Structures are given as C-alpha cells and as structure tokens.
Amino acid sequence: MLDSAGVLITTIDALTIRAPAIVAAAAKQLGSIKLQLFFGDRSEAELFADNSSLIVRRDPSDESYRVQVHFDDRSLMLLFDSAEKPSAEALEKSLDMRGSREDLLATWRCFSLLSQRASGLRSVQAIWSAYRDQVGDAAWRPDADGGDTQTEEMPRWPALAWLNDRYPAAQELLSGNDPVLVPARSLWNGRDAGSWQAAPDVFDNDLMATLDRCKDRVVDEILRLLPHKQPKRDLYDLMRDYVVREGKGLRPTLVIATCVALGGRMEDGVRAAAALEMFHNGFLVHDDIADESTHRRGKPTLHMEHGIGLAVNAGDAMHLFAVDMTLSNLETLGLSRTLGIIHEILFMCRETVEGQAIELGWIHRNFVPRRDADYARMSTKKTGWYTCISPCRIGAAAAGVTDPEQLDKFNEAFRLIGIAFQIQDDVLNLVGETEVYGKEALGDLLEGKRTVMMIHLFRNTTPEIVERMREINSFPRIDKPFALAEEMLAAMEGAGSIDYASKLAQKLAYQGVDRFEKDLAFIPENPAKAVLRQVANYVTTRNL
Amino acid sequence: MASFSYRGGISAEPLGLGPAGPFPRAPLVDPIDRRWLHYAFLSRDGRRAMVANSAWLGPAEDEPPGTERFTTILLLHDREGGWSSSQFNADTARPPWSAFALPHAHGVPGELKIAASDNNPSVALNLKRTGRPCTSQCAFFAGDQHLRWQSEPGIAATGTWNDDGGKSQVDLIGYHERVRGRWSWPALGEWVFGFANDMSGDPENPPEWAGVFTFIRPSADPGEATASFMLWNKGRMRRHFPRRNVSFAVRGELERNDVTLTPPLAGLLGVAPMAGVPKRLAITATQGDDWVVLDFNADAAARVVIPSETSFHAFSVHEVVGDCILSGSVGGEKFSVTTRGIVEFSGGADAG
Known part of the structure; x- marks a missing residue:
C-alpha cells in the first residue's frame, strides 16, 4: 500500500522512463528550486531538479527549501487530474504553497507539466486509480453533484467527445491493455471530414510504449517479407528467431517518427525501417563472431547456438533480404523516395564498416588511442550513423525529403546524442545487470573494446598499470579469464574513468538536445517531433 | 454445386416487365460502372459473422459496352x-437473392447459396425480410461520379454454414x-x-431497433x-x-494480428x-429532441483487397466485427x- 509520497515517487519514476522530455522540461521549470512536500497522510518528501532529472526523496532532511507545499488528498487528486484552476484548488486546509511568487509559479508550471503527461499514461493512471480506491473517492471528486454526466436528457456532444470523455471510456481505460490513452480522432463533425486511415501513428505520451509499438510493427513487416520456405531449420528459422529477440526499438522509432514528423505516414517508414533492422541484424551476427561475444539481447549469440558456419550464412542472408526490403519500398513509395533511401542506406553501411575496421584495427594492433576525439570519430562511424543519424535521414527520405541541406540538419544533434548513448551503453556494460542490459556483463572488457573509459584509464594512470592493461588486452577473448576483466574494471574505478565517461555522456547529451532544438526548428511542432524530442532526452534522464 | 453455380452469361437476366430489380435494366457501359448486392449477417448468439458480395463491373477498355464481369466473394x-x-470466384445461385428483386412477397423465405470453388467456405441460407428498406441514398463526388445505395436491416436467415470447423446449422440476422x-x-x-440489429426478441418479428450508418x-x-x-424501429425506418x-x-x-488478409490469393x-x-x-446524431449513439468496439477484421482499375494501389474493404451499444431517444421513447x-x-486506392 502506497502513501502519498510513495505515489509521487512512483509517478516520477514512471515518467522518467516513459516521458523523459517532459521530465526534462519540468526540471527546467523548477531550476534550482527545492521543494518540501507535506501530504494529508503525514508522509513527506523533497523534490528538486538535477540537470534534466527530477529527484524525489522521502523525509526531507535539510533546511534549504525555497517552496513548501501542503497537499491533502483532495488537492493532490485535483492536481493529478488537472481538473481545476490553481485558484480553485487552493482551498484552506487543502492546498497551501509557501514561497516567493516567482518560485510558486515555477513550481506550478512544473506540476502542471507532470500532471498533464501523467494523466495520459495508463500505467500511471493505474497507480493513481489504486490510490483513489485506497483513500476513498468521495473526498476528491471535483463536482459532487455530477453536473454534466450521462444522465443528461438531451446530449449535444459530438462523437469525439463521446469517445474521449463519456461512457464507456473510463471502463476501457481501466480494462484495456493499451499502455497509452490514445486520443480519439474525429472523422466527421457535420462540417469537416477526416480520414480513418490518418491515425497519428506515433505519440509521445509514453516513450517505452512508442518504442515497443514501432519495433513490433517493423518486426511484423520483416516476418511478413521473409519467405516461408525451406531450408527453415538452418536458415529462415534462425533469421526469424533473431529478428524477434528483445531490442529497444530505437532505430524503427527514429525512422517512423521522422517520417511522420515530416508529413509522411507511419506505413511509409515501415519497410525502410525493416531494411535498416535487417542490415543491423546482419552486422550484429557478424560482429558477434568477430568479437567472440557469447550473448546478445539476453540470449546466446547466433554462432554460439548454431555454429559459426550457419551464423555467417544467416548474417549474409540478412543483408541480402535487407536489400530486398529496401527495394520493396518501390511499390509503396515510388522510385524517387526509394532511391533516396538506398542512397542513405549505402552511406550508412559504408560508415559502419569503416568504423568497425577502425576499432578492430585498434584491437588487432593492441592500440589504445589517447584522445576522446578519436573515440568519437570511430563511434560515430561504427554506431552513430546506423543507430541515430541514418534512421532519421532514412525516415525523412521516406517522407519525400531528399534535400541534402535539410537532411544534414539531423547530423550534428543525433551525432552527439548517438555518442552519448554509446558511452552510456558502454558504462552499463560495466555497471548494469545482464538481465536488464541484454549483453554479458563485462563483455566489452573481455573483447578489449576501446571505450571512453579505457581511453581515459590509459591517459590517467601510471605507466605500470598501462603496461598491465596492455597485457590484459593482448589476450584473445577466448583465453581471457573473467578475473582479468574484473582487474581492469577495478583499475577504471580507481582512475575515475567510469565517472568521467558518465559525465562526458551527460555533457554530450545536453549539447545534442540543444542542437536538436536549434537545428530541427524547421520541423513544425507535432506529436511525431515530440517523439524525437523524447528520444533525444532519453539519454539525458537515463539512470546509469 | 452445379445446381446453383453461376456459369451462364455474366449479365443479370431480366426479371420481368419494368424495373423489376434489383437493378434498373441498364447495361454497364463504362469500365468503372458498377453494381453489387451485399449481404452481412451475424448469428444471434454473437459467435459468427458472414459477409458476401456479388458484384458486376463494366467492360474493360477494349470490350464492347454492355460486357459485364461478375464476381462473388x-x-x-x-x-x-x-x-x-x-476467392472472388465464389459460385452463387443465379440470380442472387435480393430483397429488391420484384415481385417480392413479404415474410416469404428466398434462397441464397454461395460457395467457394472447393465448397469451403459455403452457405446455403433461407433469407426472409422482416422490415422495409430505407429510401434510396446517393453520393456525388469528383464531378461526374456517383454511388447510389439502398439498405435494409432486419433480414433473418437460417440454414447451413460450412467453414473450417465443419458444417452446422445457423440462425442469423443481418443486412x-x-x-x-x-x-x-x-x-x-x-x-x-x-x-447493428437488436438481436434479442422474437426471431419471427423484426428487430426492435436497428441502425445503418454511412x-x-x-x-x-x-x-x-x-x-x-x-x-429502424420494429422493421420501419423511424428516423434519418x-x-x-x-x-x-x-x-x-485493432491489433494487426486480428486483421486477416483476404482473399487468400492477396497474400x-x-x-x-x-x-x-x-x-x-462512435457515432452520435441529434435531430430536434431525438438522439442516438452507436458505440462499436472491434474485435476482428478481414481486409478484402480489391484490385483497382484506375490506380496502382488496391482498394481495401475491412469487414470488422465487434460488440456494439446502440442507445438513444426517439419521440420521447x-x-x-x-x-x-x-x-x-x-480505402487505400488513393494512397501515395
């Protein structure tokens, strides 16, 4: 059973992963203001911003609060519902806020942002619904006499309002499986006609749900386009099994969101995203063989499960079908957009193999570069293009944008975000849990991957330790005991390399978000652009 | 099957003097001239749904006027x-049953038999009108194009149903x-x-309430x-x-897994x-003091892919079944x- 402080903590935790851009915006409103919160059930909490994150803790401890807020259950519920104006909520013994006028307004803006978004998330609704059941609902209803309810004799509402506000919307909300409360769309209101096909296919309500939705749609299309024929056991089943493995869905989401943000339809981006995923999967299969990795996406790598020969062949086939899926855009998008997509994919593949060559060359020669810039160059080539930059450009091409100047506007923002994301991924490999992360713990150290942490360690430690690390790196992965990886991890911790990498990732992420707002101002504000913004902010609020 | 397969000419035979229906005796002269008879039924237990369409299409570019193509699905x-x-080549009794074919005695069953070429799926039904149709409706668009239709809910049907689950007797009501x-x-x-038809009540009488929307x-x-x-109320159209x-x-x-691509060849x-x-x-309507709300919640759909004569993209008709609430107030009731x-x-033919 949660108390009020617990509900708030759970809500902000959920928003941090599902709506990072909103948390970042709320944190920006709050700035340096520190809040002390008192609730009707006598629980207490403190709330403050840490860069783009919101930190909420129980039992305030210091005295540096600039705003104090007293909620009872009624005002807390009304705030969550955004049901009343602040003046109507601020009743005696219900809601009381103390602080300077500017601070109070900033606090209210922060609360409004959070409550607007939280009320659109089914998972958060469920938390608050349970809390309401717990505290009883009579106390908080905004209008006890029901007012404008279904008992009305002569309804004048349009179908849109019926779906959004009336029976059985509430039932649907609580019983449905959809994690996002999708707003209804009007087809006809007596004057204006809309298309039933024109679904705003991507919403920024819940980033996790959007990532899942885009990934599922693209996986579905890949499975549809793969042939149902022999040899199944040694080829097509391997490919199908690999494609449906857990993944974040970042690339499909970027392709589709960019396509929709620039005026295309979700379906326009699906096959291009499918092609991209197939290229990516092919690279991963081969990459895992080259790196001698044992796990990928929470399961054994393909070559560990089926042997190197079949895995190499399946990887080749993935690339072949990626070409096929690229060409399948001809029948849905026409020649010019498909050529644009082909151009982008070719460039992406070239950058990726060049980046891979640089890193494998470093490992082969047991070389560790001294500068972060060398890492940034390699990382941009190896993963930056295919993880972040190219998906956006491909999505834009699917929407019919082929002007190089416009396409280039995606580059810098998503280059920075991509590097930040990669560094965070590398940090997670060292400090994250295998179940959550999907790859084997310390796998990067076992394979001798040149990360920012390793580069920092080599730059900031004694010559003796450098020599020892070089020796560890010289072991082939298959002969490298796990203890050596742990020894290198300890050295990195000793040299502050992991903290350094985390901070560098944060810095790059902020720069990326900044460039996102500046460079992509030419895209009009719409739900799909908001999804891109959520992805950009994902790296700034991600818990490492 | 031979007893009701449509193997003759593809033109509908004249049914008598005058406009005996179901269509005026006018040849289809343009490649985009069309006419069809549509049937949609739901079993009274809510478990089954049937949709069938017999369509005539005008001549191709190089064919003489009056040449007609006939398809049934x-x-x-x-x-x-x-x-x-x-597929689109289902066999059907000729001419297909229609409430609009005259003379048509009220309450007297007529036969509708439709079967895939391998007899799966197939139906052999006795259809009976319980109500009256709406007045003819027409939509004009794109300068010189139009679509004219007339609907009748409350059609009762009993007979044999054959699908992958085997043969069974069914009791349906539809449109x-x-x-x-x-x-x-x-x-x-x-x-x-x-x-949507009210499926409760006496099967011999028209549905208490029924709605048709466009x-x-x-x-x-x-x-x-x-x-x-x-x-409709008790078999007569009460409000438009x-x-x-x-x-x-x-x-x-709707989950994509719940949408099935048809006919089988389309895959x-x-x-x-x-x-x-x-x-x-959701559909809401008000007029004076009368109002009605229809709230439909889909649970399965079949996407019927129809080749388009004038565009690269096919036209798709999603036949969607689901639960439905029909409520309102008419004349104080x-x-x-x-x-x-x-x-x-x-839709879909205008894509891209």
Whole structure:
C-alpha cells in the first residue's frame, strides 16, 4: 500500500522512463528550486531538479527549501487530474504553497507539466486509480453533484467527445491493455471530414510504449517479407528467431517518427525501417563472431547456438533480404523516395564498416588511442550513423525529403546524442545487470573494446598499470579469464574513468538536445517531433 | 454445386416487365460502372459473422459496352476459428437473392447459396425480410461520379454454414444492400459503412431497433463527404439523421494480428500494408429532441483487397466485427441495446 509520497515517487519514476522530455522540461521549470512536500497522510518528501532529472526523496532532511507545499488528498487528486484552476484548488486546509511568487509559479508550471503527461499514461493512471480506491473517492471528486454526466436528457456532444470523455471510456481505460490513452480522432463533425486511415501513428505520451509499438510493427513487416520456405531449420528459422529477440526499438522509432514528423505516414517508414533492422541484424551476427561475444539481447549469440558456419550464412542472408526490403519500398513509395533511401542506406553501411575496421584495427594492433576525439570519430562511424543519424535521414527520405541541406540538419544533434548513448551503453556494460542490459556483463572488457573509459584509464594512470592493461588486452577473448576483466574494471574505478565517461555522456547529451532544438526548428511542432524530442532526452534522464 | 453455380452469361437476366430489380435494366457501359448486392449477417448468439458480395463491373477498355464481369466473394467468421474466405470466384445461385428483386412477397423465405470453388467456405441460407428498406441514398463526388445505395436491416436467415470447423446449422440476422453507380476507387477515397440489429426478441418479428450508418469521404474534396445515420424501429425506418446532424469519431487501433488478409490469393501479391483498423467507432446524431449513439468496439477484421482499375494501389474493404451499444431517444421513447455489429472501413486506392 502506497502513501502519498510513495505515489509521487512512483509517478516520477514512471515518467522518467516513459516521458523523459517532459521530465526534462519540468526540471527546467523548477531550476534550482527545492521543494518540501507535506501530504494529508503525514508522509513527506523533497523534490528538486538535477540537470534534466527530477529527484524525489522521502523525509526531507535539510533546511534549504525555497517552496513548501501542503497537499491533502483532495488537492493532490485535483492536481493529478488537472481538473481545476490553481485558484480553485487552493482551498484552506487543502492546498497551501509557501514561497516567493516567482518560485510558486515555477513550481506550478512544473506540476502542471507532470500532471498533464501523467494523466495520459495508463500505467500511471493505474497507480493513481489504486490510490483513489485506497483513500476513498468521495473526498476528491471535483463536482459532487455530477453536473454534466450521462444522465443528461438531451446530449449535444459530438462523437469525439463521446469517445474521449463519456461512457464507456473510463471502463476501457481501466480494462484495456493499451499502455497509452490514445486520443480519439474525429472523422466527421457535420462540417469537416477526416480520414480513418490518418491515425497519428506515433505519440509521445509514453516513450517505452512508442518504442515497443514501432519495433513490433517493423518486426511484423520483416516476418511478413521473409519467405516461408525451406531450408527453415538452418536458415529462415534462425533469421526469424533473431529478428524477434528483445531490442529497444530505437532505430524503427527514429525512422517512423521522422517520417511522420515530416508529413509522411507511419506505413511509409515501415519497410525502410525493416531494411535498416535487417542490415543491423546482419552486422550484429557478424560482429558477434568477430568479437567472440557469447550473448546478445539476453540470449546466446547466433554462432554460439548454431555454429559459426550457419551464423555467417544467416548474417549474409540478412543483408541480402535487407536489400530486398529496401527495394520493396518501390511499390509503396515510388522510385524517387526509394532511391533516396538506398542512397542513405549505402552511406550508412559504408560508415559502419569503416568504423568497425577502425576499432578492430585498434584491437588487432593492441592500440589504445589517447584522445576522446578519436573515440568519437570511430563511434560515430561504427554506431552513430546506423543507430541515430541514418534512421532519421532514412525516415525523412521516406517522407519525400531528399534535400541534402535539410537532411544534414539531423547530423550534428543525433551525432552527439548517438555518442552519448554509446558511452552510456558502454558504462552499463560495466555497471548494469545482464538481465536488464541484454549483453554479458563485462563483455566489452573481455573483447578489449576501446571505450571512453579505457581511453581515459590509459591517459590517467601510471605507466605500470598501462603496461598491465596492455597485457590484459593482448589476450584473445577466448583465453581471457573473467578475473582479468574484473582487474581492469577495478583499475577504471580507481582512475575515475567510469565517472568521467558518465559525465562526458551527460555533457554530450545536453549539447545534442540543444542542437536538436536549434537545428530541427524547421520541423513544425507535432506529436511525431515530440517523439524525437523524447528520444533525444532519453539519454539525458537515463539512470546509469 | 452445379445446381446453383453461376456459369451462364455474366449479365443479370431480366426479371420481368419494368424495373423489376434489383437493378434498373441498364447495361454497364463504362469500365468503372458498377453494381453489387451485399449481404452481412451475424448469428444471434454473437459467435459468427458472414459477409458476401456479388458484384458486376463494366467492360474493360477494349470490350464492347454492355460486357459485364461478375464476381462473388464469401467471408465467414467464427470467434474461435477466425476468418475463412473464398476467392472472388465464389459460385452463387443465379440470380442472387435480393430483397429488391420484384415481385417480392413479404415474410416469404428466398434462397441464397454461395460457395467457394472447393465448397469451403459455403452457405446455403433461407433469407426472409422482416422490415422495409430505407429510401434510396446517393453520393456525388469528383464531378461526374456517383454511388447510389439502398439498405435494409432486419433480414433473418437460417440454414447451413460450412467453414473450417465443419458444417452446422445457423440462425442469423443481418443486412442487405444494393449499390450501383459509376466511380473509380481513388476518386471515391474511403467509406465507413455499417449496421447493428437488436438481436434479442422474437426471431419471427423484426428487430426492435436497428441502425445503418454511412460515411463517404471522397479523396479529391473531403468537403463532398456524405454522412447519415438511419434508425429502424420494429422493421420501419423511424428516423434519418442527415449529414449535418451526425458525427463520427474513432479511437485506438485493432491489433494487426486480428486483421486477416483476404482473399487468400492477396497474400501472394505483395499488397502494400494499410493503416491500422480503428478499435472503437462512435457515432452520435441529434435531430430536434431525438438522439442516438452507436458505440462499436472491434474485435476482428478481414481486409478484402480489391484490385483497382484506375490506380496502382488496391482498394481495401475491412469487414470488422465487434460488440456494439446502440442507445438513444426517439419521440420521447428511450432505448439502449447491447448487441454485435459489422462495420466496413474502406480505402487505400488513393494512397501515395
């Protein structure tokens, strides 16, 4: 059973992963203001911003609060519902806020942002619904006499309002499986006609749900386009099994969101995203063989499960079908957009193999570069293009944008975000849990991957330790005991390399978000652009 | 099968003197001249749904005027077994049953037999009118194109049903419609059609309440949209809520796994994907003191892919089944019916 402080903590935790851009915006409103919160059930909490994150803790401890807020259950519920104006909520013994006028307004803006978004998330609704059941609902209803309810004799509402506000919307909300409360769309209101096909296919309500939705749609299309024929056991089943493995869905989401943000339809981006995923999967299969990795996406790598020969062949086939899926855009998008997509994919593949060559060359020669810039160059080539930059450009091409100047506007923002994301991924490999992360713990150290942490360690430690690390790196992965990886991890911790990498990732992420707002101002504000913004902010609020 | 297969000429035979129906005796002269007879039924236990369409299409470019093509498709849906579909070459009794073929005695059963070429799926039904049709409706668009239709809910049907689950006897109630006109699929744009019958009550009598709705949105000028909601009570059309008095809205999306591509051959032709089918459809209508709300919640759909004569993209008709609430107030009489309905979400030929 949660108390009020617990509900708030759970809500902000959920928003941090599902709506990072909103948390970042709320944190920006709050700035340096520190809040002390008192609730009707006598629980207490403190709330403050840490860069783009919101930190909420129980039992305030210091005295540096600039705003104090007293909620009872009624005002807390009304705030969550955004049901009343602040003046109507601020009743005696219900809601009381103390602080300077500017601070109070900033606090209210922060609360409004959070409550607007939280009320659109089914998972958060469920938390608050349970809390309401717990505290009883009579106390908080905004209008006890029901007012404008279904008992009305002569309804004048349009179908849109019926779906959004009336029976059985509430039932649907609580019983449905959809994690996002999708707003209804009007087809006809007596004057204006809309298309039933024109679904705003991507919403920024819940980033996790959007990532899942885009990934599922693209996986579905890949499975549809793969042939149902022999040899199944040694080829097509391997490919199908690999494609449906857990993944974040970042690339499909970027392709589709960019396509929709620039005026295309979700379906326009699906096959291009499918092609991209197939290229990516092919690279991963081969990459895992080259790196001698044992796990990928929470399961054994393909070559560990089926042997190197079949895995190499399946990887080749993935690339072949990626070409096929690229060409399948001809029948849905026409020649010019498909050529644009082909151009982008070719460039992406070239950058990726060049980046891979640089890193494998470093490992082969047991070389560790001294500068972060060398890492940034390699990382941009190896993963930056295919993880972040190219998906956006491909999505834009699917929407019919082929002007190089416009396409280039995606580059810098998503280059920075991509590097930040990669560094965070590398940090997670060292400090994250295998179940959550999907790859084997310390796998990067076992394979001798040149990360920012390793580069920092080599730059900031004694010559003796450098020599020892070089020796560890010289072991082939298959002969490298796990203890050596742990020894290198300890050295990195000793040299502050992991903290350094985390901070560098944060810095790059902020720069990326900044460039996102500046460079992509030419895209009009719409739900799909908001999804891109959520992805950009994902790296700034991600818990490492 | 030979007893009712349609192996003769593809023109409908004259049924007698005068406009005996179901269509005027006028040849189809343009490649986009069309007419069809539509059947949609739901079993009274809510478990099954049947949709069938017999269509005539005008001559191809190099054929003489009056040459007609005839196709029939049959779709059967079982809540447990899913959809079974024929190709467009289903055999049907000739001429196909129609409430609009005269003379047509009221309450007297007529025969409707439709079967896929391998007899799976197939139906052999006795159809009986229990009510009256609406007045003829017409939508004009794209300058010189039009679609004219007339609908009749409350058609009762009993007979044999054959799908993957085997043969069984069924008791259905549904909807029949005749459509004719001249239109190309890209110009037509898209439509939302559908109906709901009150399935409770005495099967010998017309449904207490029934609704039929239409929304056509031509692609070139959405301002030419047509919309209406027609409400039947005890077999007679009681209210026609016209264009300005109705509103349509949708929400959510049916799981793609719940949408089946038909006819079976369409899966081999690399048909481009379509937008997701809406999960919920709400229609509200008001006129004077009368009002009605239809709230439909989809649970399965079949996407029927129809080749388009004038565009690269196919036209798709999604036959969607689901639960439905029909409630309202007419002349001071309030009603609320929980039932099943069938909705068509169509479009796609104007894509890209």
